Amino acid sequence: MNALPDHDTFELGNFKLQSGRTLAKGKLAYKTYGTLNSRRDNAIVYPTFYSGKHTDNEPLIGDGLALDPQKYFIIVPNMFGNGVSSSPSNTPTPLNKAGFPNITLYDNIMAHHRLVTEKFGIERIELVCGFSMGAQQTFHWGALFPDMVARIMPWCGSAKTSRHNFVFLEGGRAALTADAAWKDGRYDAQPAKGLRAFARVYAGWGPSQAFYREEVYRKALGFETIEDYIVGAWEERFLEFDANDLMAMLWSWQNADISANPLYNGDFHKALGAIKARAIVMPSETDQYFPVADNAIEVGHMPNAELLPLPTIWGHLGGGPGRNPDDTAFINRALKQLLLVN
DSSP: OOOOOSSEEEEEEEEEOTTSOEEEEEEEEEEEESOOOTTSOOEEEOOOOTTOOGGGGGGGBSTTSSBOTTTOEEEEEOOTTSSSSSOTTTSOTTSSGGGSOOOOHHHHHHHHHHIIIIITOOOOBSEEEEETHHHHHHHHHHHHSTTTBSEEEEESOOSBOOHHHHHHHHHHHHHHHTSGGGGGGTOSSOOHHHHHHHHHHHHTTSSOHHHHHTTHHHHTTOOSSHHHHIIIIIIHHHHTSOHHHHHHHHHHHHTOBTTSSTTTTTOHHHHHHTOOSEEEEBOBTTOSSSOHHHHHHHHTTOTTEEEOOBOOSSGGGGGSTTSSHHHHHHHHHHHHHHHHOO
16 A cells, blocks of 8 residues: 655646746645644745755754744745656656756746645745755745745855856766766666766765865764765765756756846846845855855845854755754754744
8 A cells, every 4th residue: 555645735737837838737745834823924935955855854843943833834845856746757748757847946936826825825924944945945935025925044055056056066967967878868767877976976065175074974974984975875865866856956956046037137136135034044154055155245135134154064964954953953043033033
């Protein structure tokens, strides 16, 4: 007997994308925690990150935490391409595999907005928050619906993918697609060599130099050698994913830009200035692809934003929910602080 799914699905129908293409029978998978109150004003939206699913967000949700389901109604929408919402791996032909359309974060937020308003009748969101690509979606929420969102807290992410970040991702793409088994995305079996190569590229960027220098992989995570860490923490994770799904999300990441839409027509500073929400923007001090300097520039154009770097040597990984207790506790305290601000 198949296990029942641990999430719900919002049927989007034939969902028109920013590209002009249509995602036939689009599906937005989501999970909720807590209860929507009678005023419908206790909602929090907490999008997923690259290669993450709703369950990966759960370490920051719980009784007594900032994202407390006893107090808030927390909605975790799964990003398109993550294998739970519409993705290359679960969409019928001809939109499966390499036929899956390119989907922007604007498209994701338009789907989220439909879920929030059509399914739940919510007109005001107390907080939008998220890690990494979840942070990028958080910035999009603040810019696209400035009168709806009271607070945002993006951590370890950006409002627009930088050129350097784009190039880092090109390295991973090239490694994966160089596998002969890739077959231009029309593979019959997963391109395992490519996925392992992708993981090894990523392993050099996710943690910081200090993470490796201080042997955190050994002292905190229990791996005897770097090779053990790369295989156990990186290769095994990415081997669980469909390669086309990874490439679909990667395209969304590379093209993330809160101003790339009809509302702002590419005026990035205007889009940042339109974010009315009170904001804490939290870069990791040692992130190699979402650096503090990029967020500092963004905060300089946001009217109600504070820059609060995460003091960690874990690099980008420091922002991962539940990755290590100290960093997760710092993120939780900042979320609590933000939620107390009127």
